[in-house]
Amino acid sequence: MTALRGRSGPPVIVRGTVAAIETQQLAREFEGGIKAVDGVDLEVAEGEIYGFLGPNGAGKTTTVRMLTTLLLPTGGTAVVAGHDVAKDPGAVRRQIGVALQEAALDPLMTGRELLELQATLHAIPKSEGRERGQWLLDRVGLTLAADRRVGTYSGGMRRRLDLASALIHRPVVLFLDEPTTGLDPVSRKAIWEEVRKLNDDGTTVFLTTQYLEEADQLADRVGIISGGRLVAEGTPAVLKAEVGKPHLELCLVEQDGKESRAEEVLTRFGRPLPARDGTLMVELDAGASQVGPIVVALNQAGLDVESLDLVQPSLDDVFVQQTGQHLEGAQRETDETEAVQP
Amino acid sequence: MTGRLAANARVVAALGTRSVRQTLRRPQLLAPLILFPTALLAIQTAGAGRAVDLPGFPPVDNFLSFMLAGSIVQSVMFTGNSGAIAFAIDIEMGFTDRLFAAPISRYAVVLGRLAATATLGAMIAVYFIVLGLIFGAEIKEGLPAAIWIVVLTSTSALAFGSIGAAIALRTNSASVVQGIFPLVFVILFLSDAFFPANLMLDPAAWIAQYNPLSFIVNGIREPVIDGWHLTTQLKAIASVIGIGAFGLLLCEGALRGRVRRGV
């Protein structure tokens, strides 16, 4: 499988070539019969960004640890960059870059020293390792901090250094385990930008996250894991479309007494939903393109629109449909949004 | 007045119980207090046991009888240090702030910690007495002496613990308290905890003659190998009171300092 990128839009998956990552009934059982991963089948095309979404405890990190040879599967198989993780872990390690959840860095080392150590661990000759390290430090914006100890770095700087260290040996597949957890929005966007650039250069990215927006923004395809099982998989757009239609929320100028007239108009465009706190809502049959005609129709009926909001189904809606629960990331993002609203 | 005293006593008992439970529930805390001194006792008794043949060595049945007091005091000093580290961790974590913000006496908070140290000291004394008896030591003055040893050990633990608690209150740092651990060995080596002072080498021998720790060790050792002597016991009691008073004074100063600094 290879992902072919056009100028825009999601990649077209061409089957027939070697997948970057392929698992069959991948499983991991711990002592006490705890099945952290319970038969996961997934395939990631070369050049794809695959988002692996799920709440805490769903099995994301366990899956990543198996794919990165840090944990042996107890069932099934996994092939990464053409090599079996259980039978040929050394070959897998040569092909992958790993930036794990904790961004475990040695606070006593400088950024430059860490990259040089990483280069040594991958048998890169000293001078080449130095050169590549410098290039990566420039690329992730750590040139000025390169010779400072990691202990003085901010959270965002540590993540960028972690990312750089995962790239020192030009891996074919890059594993990012919750790369932006705990970062401020600016640092998060910087990491996203970097991931996109890497992918444009041809690196396959396997990204785990509990942030919906991250999966939405970055991933070509998303796999949703819950209770150790893959419950949904597809492009974000397709997954969301499967859940339901977008709806429009709007408020009218001097709305009192005009709700029934508004509802009559809205019925022509889709199914009206119960109003909430004075906000009128309608499910759109034909999507965002109906917004303009709705406003025009309301105006023609003598109803002026004060505010409107187009609400798309989210990946959290997908998750709720599959599991009956919200994703924690969704809940946190909701809380953060509600916290700043007056 | 009596009511307040009773209330404070209840607080001391409750906090002391918590601290004792904390220690007993974590084997990794017990190991340095019990296992290590036991191992050292076994090794030193067997390694230097022929010392009883040296001219000038006090008349004893065996080297174990001599060493027992030193091991008890060593273990109790470790307990005091360990309690101080736990206290410092409570301070670092903010648990002590919770107590200081409650309508209880600040002194009760400190005394609660020291009560735990004293209780553990008593347990340690019983442990080593039983161990000694199993492996051939004999307490010349019998059960009253054993009880006295437990009392002296327990009060010594409180005295040593008060110095550690004062350091914890002053520095708010477990690692600083941990850093004084090597000093415990220095003080032990400069006493006759492990060997009679008259057979040690100078200048340690000279220091050991005047080290208050030597008086405490001898107060515990004497009823085991010899018999009661009032002078020895009075020196031991005075040393415990002196160290304890010094430590409690330091604690008081540290508590006042916290109030002044608003900590």
Added chain:
Amino acid sequence: MSWRADVATVRALVRRALNEIFRVPGAAIPGILAPTIFFLGLTSVFGSLTLLPGFTTSSYQSFLIPISMLQGAGFTGAATGVNLARDIEQGWFDRLLAAPAPRPVLLAGLVLSASLRSLLPATFLLAVGLAIGVHWPGLLGLLIALFLVMGMAVVAATWGTSLAFRFRTQSAAPLMQIGMLLAILTTTAYAPQHLLTGWLQTVAKYNPVTQVVEAARQGFVGSVSWSDTWPGLLTLFGLAAILGFFALRGMRRMTID
């Protein structure tokens, strides 16, 4: 991966381990001072044992100093295990596990740093010891003693790392430290073999570390000979091999458990 790459990996890991000493002010001081404090204390306390008939030397300092040097090596090696446990707890060690460097090379990098670090307390101790009257062991005796100290540090480090891989927590630190202490003290640490009493006389006879102690001690209390040296060397190689096997197995189990 070529042997050159393996050597570079070992050097890089050793250099990283030395950061703890050179980049954390005062961190090395307890480790350097503790063996010397014990040496001075024990010499002062038990020094009169040389008066016992049959004691092999009149200088207890000279008799005891190899024990303190080896104890220093033991503490240094145990500290390697504690540091590794910390690295495992904090996720740093995953970085090494996910790299293609062979496992034995990673282990070598971890334990060899201990052998270098053990020279710090040993050197300080020797300086203090010679100042208070320890017999000069001769150049050969000194080199043998220092080599054995470095070897003991490697053994202690393999012990510490195997416990670190087994328990994966810094709470195992006391076990690492006490294990080494007991191994060294249940030898002819306090007195010659024939002057030990009870169970210790038997244990010291069969404790392989006694060979290391006697090999390190020979120059300080007498003359150096190959027959007194090779048993100590063999013991260290044997212990390092056995404990290294367990450490390696523990490292491999990190991906299984």
